[in-house]
Amino acid sequence: MTTDTRTDREVVARRASTAAAVGTAIEYYDFAIYGALAVVLAKLFFPATQGFVALLSTLGVIAGAYVIRPLGGLIFGRLGDRKGRRTVLLATVALMGVATTLTGLLPTYASIGVAAPILLTVLRLLQGLSAGGEVGGAVSLSTESSPSKRRGLFGSATSIGVAIGLAGAAAVVGTVSALTTAEQMAGWGWRIPFLIAAPLLVAAVIYRLKVEDSPLFLQMVEESAPPKAPLTEVVRDHKGSLLRVVGLAYSTLTTGALASVYLVVHLSGVLKYSLSSSLWLTVLIILVPIGLIPWAGALSDRFGRKRVAATGMIGFVVLSVPCFWLMQQGSLLLAIIAALVLNVPFAIQQGVIYTMYAELFPTRVRYSGVSLGFNIGGIVGTGTASLVATSLVAATGITLAPAFYAVFAAVVGLLMLRTIAESAGQRLANGTRPQEDDATPVPATAER
Template sequence: MTTQSLPDRDRVARRAGIAAAVGTAIEYYDFAIYGYLATVLAPLFFPAKEGLVGLLGTLGVVAAGFLARPIGGLIFGRIGDRRGRKVVLMATVTCMGLATTLTGLLPTHGSIGVAAPMLLTVLRIVQGISAGGEIGGATSLSTESAPSRRRGLFGSATSIGISVGMALAAASVGTVSAFTTSEQMHSWGWRIPFLIAAPLLVVATLFRMRVEDSPLFLQMVRENEPIKAPVTQVFRTHKASVFRVVGLAYSTMTTGGIASVYILVHLSAVLKYSLTWSLWLVVLIVLLPLAVIPWTGSLSDRFGRRRMISISMVAFVVLAVPCFLLMQQGSLTLAIVAALILNIPFAMQQGVVYSMYSELFPTRIRYTGLSIGFNIGGVIGSGTVSMVATWLVSATGVTISPAFYVIFGAVVGLIVVATMRETSGEDLDRTARPVEVEVA
């Protein structure tokens, strides 16, 4: 293989980064809508339950989607390591778009009874399977296309896509909520954000059709036959890497999930702020720290991934309790300030963590290894974070109790990072070799 010149490599990296970010944004728009509409969907699909108990039932469907993600990771990871990143990313965004659109067409419990929550759960599981294949592919594509000296910067494209998608989801729900009455929102307004997934699917497909597969994967295919059993190989040679990804994913999804997604439930259902204003607050707290993500990714290229991720975890430990105390002072302005502050370390960790995942595995099993670890961490992290936080408030009556769960998640992350070596700046295949020797 002829080595690409640096300008050519940067151009390939930019195209791959944009494709990864756009596709991931649309995937996470689709996946986040349900969480932002949880308080609206609860009486429509679980009408026999009231208050926080009914909300817990609705959040249980969120958890079902996350439980399906490891299945998607296994399926799509294997295909991605054998057939390429691009073909799988086309499939994942299509599955997600169709499942989300169909959710917007579902009849409610009042129309078809218990079949309504059952169908809702099935579609949420399809979304989960799709999401399970997305992050491994988007991260592999963006990091494998980037030069080593700028891998942290280009690797942050996945995080940018996640943040933009979550902001778009909150904005769409907030806009519909602002222009409808409560009765209209519960009657038909909730369907609109789901149905927007159809045109977004077209946009994502067009972007991903135009990008080539990663240079590292194409080089691997030219030089070696793709591995026949990537799952077996992952657990045979890189078990420690999988466990590290699980731990980091749990930590970042717990701390970040409470700071971003759960915060809507906390502000509207627990602290009784307006749902519409709470939704726009989510848009603000996701978009304003957006510039921090590529900046932190770039800094990690200079100062190392471990240092930057550790700073973010320590910040969560220090800021969690004060920020939750500030939110419950009855002032929306103070709640906004507190949420923004709490999302700064979230943005910092998101700028670094996906490059760290990628650097733990060689190209031949990267998609599979990353997907397995990330999605298992997702099940015990994001998949249950809103349920655990809501349960803590319900069981203890202490409205700042989710802050202590943030601290626990951050401490787990610090412990995992302490077991890792620094891999920034190295060749992407070489970064995984010391870990492979360590597990042998």
């Protein structure tokens, strides 16, 4: 390979990874707003209930959005494996932006009664449908556009987008909360974060229109017809890979949610810190470790995906209980320190996990395989993490219960890693041969 060819490949990889990060950031900003405003929305859309019950009703809508995500993964995954990554990623970000903007325009229960929570749920489900197709496409685009020896680094772009989106949602909600009174926040302030989705949507579409499709996908189309039924191929030929993605997604999404989004609920709803302080703490704990994500991705190119991922999971096993204990000592400073420490293993595992998903499937079904496995894992991972954690606290009265749940999820991830062969530095599979029976990546001839 000549220097010019390597340079061209690097340019393509940077452009694709940036597109993945930008689009995913906007998707997760839109998706995370609801969670950041859960305490406020509970009073506006579920006023007939009180306290934990209203909060659980609001969190139940969050869980519902995750339940529908596999359907979005099936729809957009099939289209992405047949029509290309770029076109479908434009559709997912457009659907998310429209649904989020409309949520900001919704009348509340006080105006239209029971229709308000119904409409809120419908729009939240549309968000879930869109999110179901985003990660699989972003992962496929970034990894398929990257050189083998730097795939971990460029593949970490999706994780960076997720982190920026989550932090952005908390920052916007925190700013609005700080600049408004409680009455103003309940009256109109809560709408602002949702309505910001409109200009973000335009920016995302414009940027993604400038990015070419995955080189590996284009090559596959030249050499053979796209799969007629990619889901059938995934279930028939790659069951092991699918189950591995489900298990890893459950583990990393659960621990990640408990270390980030759930903390807003835990700190404000359970430990009674102010909502504004809790939101800004969330911004801090997500943004400060963000530099670790590409670093972890680059380390995985050198030392292997499994070793880096295991380091992050072991970190959750060791640190979850001490960190949650520190958070409940009544000191915001201690809460900040504990949350920052807990997000170090979060950042490490995020830096490598999405690349691992992509490496488990060949190009012809990669979008479908990653989307389906990731979203099924998300149903019992992020989708129910806040609900389970809050329910555990309510049922037991033990405020450390979420920490024990994080330890359990991390152990599941460690057990799953034992079934996966190392894939760092190997070419992405482009063919149709099953690769999961012995967990050995298929040597491919597709990557140039």
